[in-house]
Amino acid sequence: MTPANHEAARRAADLDHRKFAASRLWAVAKMPYLATALFAADLDPAPGTGTVGVDRRWRVRADPETFARLSTDELGRLLVHLVSHLVRDHAARAEVSAPDAADRWNRAADAEVNDDLQPLALVPAAAPDLPGRFGLEPGHVAEEYLREVRGDRLWDCGSGCDGKIRPGEGAERGTGGAAGIDPRQATALRLGLAAEIHRAAGREPGSVPGGWLRWAETVLPSRVDWRRVLAAELRRQLAAVAGAVDYTYRRPSRRAEPAGPVILPSLHRPIPSVAIVCDTSGSMHAQLLGRVLAEVDGILARVGVRDARVLAVDTAVHAVRRVSSSRQVELAGGGGTDMGVGIAAAAALRPRPSIAVVLTDGYSPWPTEAPKGLRVVVGVFTQRRAPSSPMPPPWARAVLIDE
Ligand SMILES: [Zn+2]
Structure with missing residues (x-):
């Protein structure tokens, strides 16, 4: 590589950290109770990915070209959205509920996150999925939306959303040196955030969207009856399992007769x-x-x-x-x-x-x-x-x- 080419490559990998800082402050002003999470997310370059997403270590991995195209406000909305994926641990939930459906999971998780951002006019234009887009009621979780969601994702929110590690992400230091945080630190951070959300809701009722309050309740079970938390969790898991309709050849379909010797799959709902x-x-x-x-x-x-x-x-x-x-x-x-x-x-x-x-x-x-x-x-x-x-x-x- 000639020095000039080298310089061009270096510039292409450059990210405007002042713009990132300004967007983050903009986001903190809109959602003060997410401040610790927003400040925990480090910026790291990911040239050629064509997106600004998050990885499992809470790094904002940004393609410099895509990053440069976003306005400060739009980047702020996107930061709130991406950090919401991290706080709600969508990556770990994807491993359980959608190990082979990353695109659909991304859209379902976007619907869950944006549901709480819509009343605050914070839905990013880049990742606009909402429950209503799929004919679904608001107020539910990604595991439930997943059943009805179809099609490729509109925006790649990264491994911090779908759990799939991308090339160059595994290291403790990112491409630009960002360390991010480990799972233990993330757990501690979530507990602190849940407490902060409870305090904010107590100080000013109605100031915290319902989805965030429900999330905080599940993270702070000591404040609520564990029986309620366990029942809610079981219902959520059962809904996901009962929704896992698969086509099975175990029982012959009633449609099989007119089709002659061809055995058609029948719809089978597994009993959890x-x-x-x-x-x-x-x-x-x-x-x-x-x-x-x-x-x-x-x-x-x-x-x-x-x-x-x-x-x-x-x-x-x-x-x-x-x-x-x-x-x-x-x-x-x-x-x-x-x-x-x-x-x-x-x-x-x-x-x-x-x-x-x-x-x-x-x-x-x-x-x-x-x-x-x-x-x-x-x-x-x-x-x-x-x-x-x-x-x-x-x-x-x-x-x-x-x-
Ligand atoms: Zn997203």
């Missing part, structure tokens, strides 16, 4: 089934676990699950029972804890459950990756939990059980 993985290690209080299990049972019945299987797990799986009532469950076990073993055992059950509810005090190693096709909700008993004990992994939905 639930496995409950109970941590029965020495650190767990058996009486407390029994009581919570009875309550989980009640919650399952209310959301329409009649038949759950219960696994008693410490470092091995001791008992698998098909129960219609927790009274039928014997809790065997003791010793150490490895909930990864329990999750793997749940995933291996036949018929295969679609949701696993793990009840534990959290003193457990966790698998680094989500089990394929199994949604995991972790109820963490906080009573005996030391602040240093590892939180459930980001791919699982955690609910704190305060007793």
Whole structure:
């Protein structure tokens, strides 16, 4: 490369950091309770991508040419939108709900995010999807929208939205040196934000859009009844599972007759089934676990699950029972804890459950990756939990059980 070419390449990778700072201040003024999240997002060049998106380490990855075309206000709207994906952890949710549907997930997640930005006139022109575009009601989450959403995404919001790591993103330092933040820091940041949103809503009722309040409630379960959080989570997961309509050849379609020897696929709605993985290690209080299990049972019945299987797990799986009532469950076990073993055992059950509810005090190693096709909700008993004990992994939905 000649020095002149080199200089041109360097300029092409240049991003106007002052413009970024101005857009960020503009965004903070519009949504003050998202300030910490907006300031956590670092700018990093991503030449040739044709987009301004976010990665899983909270870096704003910007194609310098695309970046240069956006006005300060439009960039500000886009920043609020992209940071909303990060705060709501759309990447981890995509891994569970849309591992093979990145484009549709991006659109569904955009509808969820923009739903709360519309009343504030903050929907970015570049990524304008709203629930109404797909004939859907507002106030729902991406997992529910995903069922009806079709077509390619209008704007690539990045791996921070769809979970798919792009080339050059894996490193701790980005192309321009931006470090971003790690999953542990992101979890702490979300907790702080949820508290800030609660305070803002308390100071000035109506100032925070409903979707943000609902989000804060699920992140701050200690402020609300864990039963409500678990029920809401199960309903959300069940809605996603029940919506996973697939065409199956298992049962012949009634349309098969006129078609002669050709077997047509029939529409098959899987009935969601639930496995409950109970941590029965020495650190767990058996009486407390029994009581919570009875309550989980009640919650399952209310959301329409009649038949759950219960696994008693410490470092091995001791008992698998098909129960219609927790009274039928014997809790065997003791010793150490490895909930990864329990999750793997749940995933291996036949018929295969679609949701696993793990009840534990959290003193457990966790698998680094989500089990394929199994949604995991972790109820963490906080009573005996030391602040240093590892939180459930980001791919699982955690609910704190305060007793
Ligand atoms: Zn988006």
